[in-house]
Amino acid sequence: MAEYFIGLISGTSMDGIDTVLVAFDHTGAHCVASHGHPIPHTVTEGLRKLADPSQAACMDELGSLDVALGEVLAEAVLCLLEDEHLDPSDIVAIGSHGQTVRHRPGGKPPFSLQIGCPHHLAERTGLTVVADFRRRDIAAGGEGAPLVPAFHRAMMRSKTEDRVILNLGGIANITVLPADEGAPLQGFDTGPANALMDAWIRHERGQPWDAQGDWAAGGEVDDPLLASMLGDPYFMQPPPKSTGTEYFNLQWIKKQLQMADRPIPARNVQRTLAELTVASASDAIIRHASSAQRVLVCGGGVHNRAVMEGLGRRLPNATVESTEAVGLSPDWIEAMAFAWLARETLAGRPGNVPSVTGARKAVVLGSIHPGEVV
Secondary structure (H helix, E strand, C coil), X not given: CCEEEEEEEECCCCCEEEEEEEEEECCEEEEEEEEEEECCHHHHHHHHHHHCCCCCCCHHHHHHXXXXXXXXXXXXXXXXXXXXXXXXXXXXXXXXXXXXXEEECCCCXXXXXXXXXXXXXXXXXXXXXXXCCHHHXXXXXXXCCCCCHHHHHHHHCCCXXXXXXXXXXXXXXXXXXXXXXXXXXXXXXXXXXXHHHHHHHHHHHCCCXXXXXXXXXXXXXXXXXXXXXXXXXXXXXXXXXXXXXXXXXXXXXXXXXXXXXXXXXXXXXXXXXHHHHHHHHHHHHHHHCCCCCEEEEECHHHXXXXXXXXXXXXXCCCEEEEHHHHCCCCCCHHHHHHHHHHHHHHCCCXXXXXXXXXXXXXXXXXXXXXXXXX
């Protein structure tokens, strides 16, 4: 008999919540239903300010946004349950990633902070909530990210070909999946994916994102600017490594443009940022997974034509395609992963992969917030 879990994640764009209903049975995990839930504009603006290291945010703002987002997460779950005519008693638990507002794995001490109050989420829905997945890995000496490679391995490893899973969210990360079961799992953040493109088009055109990469497609790559961007030390840093919008943000773009010291058309900047995503991810794949025969792409970046065409061009020896090719919608995989991680936590099984995050050992992730007592 299937067990049902709900997975929640608010992405780097901070404009919506991915909500999925996942059924687990003897054949694996299956996305039964999905729901994209908007975040109110006032909450989105507050989250962006909170996540911007150049902006001073007070404790009152942190506390109020934590609760506000927790309420929105609860609304997303309740909408999904209503859409699917489900009772909360049908669901084992929610796995809620929340919203990352600061990720400092290299800090002294290192830390990562996700908000979206799980107490309010549990109280509103009556469901058990597993949240705060990253900090236990950091406590064990890891980066706290990426956490999805274990799910990628469970769902998409092939016994007949070497694969790479490329997740193009706000930040890009790869999971290297050799056909050889004995080979260690690898994975890390390669650099920015949509975060910089979203930041630039918001700055220049007031749009939340570049739908299908149309604006970028009309520009030209500025090769000297691209070379300067690729010279950032992060790209050559060996794994384990992870990053976020604390590092790759609008200020990073402006610094690059200041160093260029010449006018560059805004649309060409957008096209160059798209190529930066392509080049940094492709370089990482060539360096760490040169034998990969297939690159399966998920996340919002899969809809950006400039990025997908660029990946195909830079990775001629691999088939580059959406995870849809293996039966998994590219838009819901990350939310599914946190439903899966919640299930691992409740079963007392480790959710991190030390060879990926750099942790000293495998640990059970997350904190558990019980639902209604029956």
